[in-house]
Amino acid sequence: MTRAVLDLRAAARPLAPALPIEPADRAAAIATWRGRMVNEHGSARVFTALAVQLSDARADDEWIVAARRMAQEERRHGVLCGAVVEALGGAARAPALREEPMPAHADVDRFEAVTRNILSICCLSESVAVALIGAERLQMPEGALRDVLTEIWSDEIGHARFGWRWLAAHRERLRADRLGTYLRVAFAHLEAHELAHLPLGGAGDPALGVCTGADGRALFYGAVEQVIIPRLEGLGLPAADAWMNRGAA
Amino acid sequence: MQTATAHAQALRALARISLTFAVAGCIEEPAANDAPDDLADAAVDAAEFDALLDATLPPITPDAAIFVDALVDPDAPDGEPAEFDGGDDAAIADAGAPDAMVDCGPWRDEPEFWECCAAHPMTQSCNPWGPPMPPALVLA
Numbered sequence: 001m002t003r004a005v006l007d008l009r010a011a012a013r014p015l016a017p018a019l020p021i022e023p024a025d026r027a028a029a030i031a032t033w034r035g036r037m038v039n040e041h042g043s044a045r046v047f048t049a050l051a052v053q054l055s056d057a058r059a060d061d062e063w064i065v066a067a068r069r070m071a072q073e074e075r076r077h078g079v080l081c082g083a084v085v086e087a088l089g090g091a092a093r094a095p096a097l098r099e100e101p102m103p104a105h106a107d108v109d110r111f112e113a114v115t116r117n118i119l120s121i122c123c124l125s126e127s128v129a130v131a132l133i134g135a136e137r138l139q140m141p142e143g144a145l146r147d148v149l150t151e152i153w154s155d156e157i158g159h160a161r162f163g164w165r166w167l168a169a170h171r172e173r174l175r176a177d178r179l180g181t182y183l184r185v186a187f188a189h190l191e192a193h194e195l196a197h198l199p200l201g202g203a204g205d206p207a208l209g210v211c212t213g214a215d216g217r218a219l220f221y222g223a224v225e226q227v228i229i230p231r232l233e234g235l236g237l238p239a240a241d242a243w244m245n246r247g248a249a
Numbered sequence: 250m251q252t253a254t255a256h257a258q259a260l261r262a263l264a265r266i267s268l269t270f271a272v273a274g275c276i277e278e279p280a281a282n283d284a285p286d287d288l289a290d291a292a293v294d295a296a297e298f299d300a301l302l303d304a305t306l307p308p309i310t311p312d313a314a315i316f317v318d319a320l321v322d323p324d325a326p327d328g329e330p331a332e333f334d335g336g337d338d339a340a341i342a343d344a345g346a347p348d349a350m351v352d353c354g355p356w357r358d359e360p361e362f363w364e365c366c367a368a369h370p371m372t373q374s375c376n377p378w379g380p381p382m383p384p385a386l387v388l389a
Contacts, residue, residue, distance in 0.1 A: 032376050033376075035376030036376045036378050036379070039376055039377070039378050039379030040378055040379040041379075042379060043379035043380050043381070045382075046379075046380050046381070046382055046383075049382075074379065077378075077379075081378075100381075100382045101382070102382055102383070103382070103383055103384065103385035103386075105385070105386065107386070116383065116386065117383045119383075120380070120383030120384065121380045121383055122380075123267075125380035125381065126380055127263060127267055128377070129377070129378050129379075129380070130259075130262065130263050130266060131256075131259045131260055131262075131263045132259070132377065132378070133378065134258070134259035134262050134263070135252075135255040135256050135258070135259035136255075138250050138254075138255040138258055138259065139250050139252070139255050152378075156378075157262075157266050159380075160263075160266060160267060161266050161267070164266075164267045164268075164269050165269060167269070168269035181386065182386050185384050185385075185386050185387075186383065186384060188384075189381075189383070189384040193377065193381050194377050197376055197377035198377055215252055215256075216377070218256065219256045219259065219260075220377075222256060222260055223259075223260060223263055226260055226264075227260055227263045227264045227267060228267070231264075231267045231268070235269075
């Protein structure tokens with residue numbers, strides 16, 4: 001099977017920020033930011049596919065335009081993360097994420113299908129990202145690298161809010177029982193993804209945005225249990241039960 | 250900043266930006282807070298949001314008294330992406346070889362990366378950013 005390569009060197013090099021300190025573990029810092037580069041750039045496809053699904057669901061144009069804009073922002077985040085890789089002495093080049101299709105959810109109508117995906121993307125994944133990036137930003141000294149993180153965090157806030165606003169705007173159309181069933185699967189998927197990308201071990205380097213897996217995991221669970229679940233419950237969705245029974249559809 | 254303090258502030262920020270007036274039982278004006286202005290809007294509405302946070306969420310650990318306004322950052326960009334020509338899908342090229350994850354040739358000048366790539370599908374080092382594709386629902 002042929003694997004695509006993501007090469008952002010030309011776009012990233014002019015944006016390389018000044019670093020606040022010399023990294024204690026340069027290889028770990030490069031690997032972290034290179035991983036972010038790949039993840040961020042690759043997630044543009046998620047929002048591009050979401051825009052198509054919103055169109056299929058006959059969503060108002062403002063939602064579709066916003067989803068397209070979010071795809072563009074994720075591409076820019078990829079370049080910004082690549083710029084940090086270059087600043088660290090690495091190359092903003094890596095194997096790209098494998099292409100995956102967006103679930104069509106053919107068993108339900110188009111509104112419920114896109115709502116499932118918005119739940120997973122915005123209310124879960126991007127909301128967790130807001131917490132993780134926000135904490136990293138707060139632990140980073142003022143400077144060019146923190147400015148990079150601030151730009152990314154600002155956009156991620158918009159991506160998360162997209163989901164929360166979607167749920168609020170369509171609250172009367174939400175089928176709580178059925179979305180609760182989907183949430184069980186979505187929570188399990190989220191947890192697996194986050195834990196896989198927050199491996200235990202490593203010292204971390206907060207000044208360079210390199211977190212420790214243990215701290216990241218603690219914040220992940222805090223975000224889910226202290227904010228996301230109460231918010232979803234507030235919108236009438238059985239999120240606490242779904243979290244407790246995650247994985248079981 | 251201590252990790253616990255940073256976590257508490259980050260959760261507080263998430264609580265604020267995930268708050269919709271619908272959660273609080275009110276009607277939200279649509280289209281008032283599109284993504285580019287989210288950070289600024291959240292800051293402007295901070296006092297109002299704070300009151301609603303306390304009414305709609307349990308206290309966020311470890312200690313509410315240590316919270317400061319994590320979102321009021323007058324120097325923060327408003328989220329509007331800058332003019333941007335690079336990094337589009339054209340940057341993704343075919344590696345031209347079967348299973349490029351195993352063929353490490355193009356990156357031989359970075360052995361530490363490829364040692365990791367040889368062991369893992371993707372280097373994983375605290376980088377859970379970027380939402381993955383959502384899961385499908387497969388009923389048992």
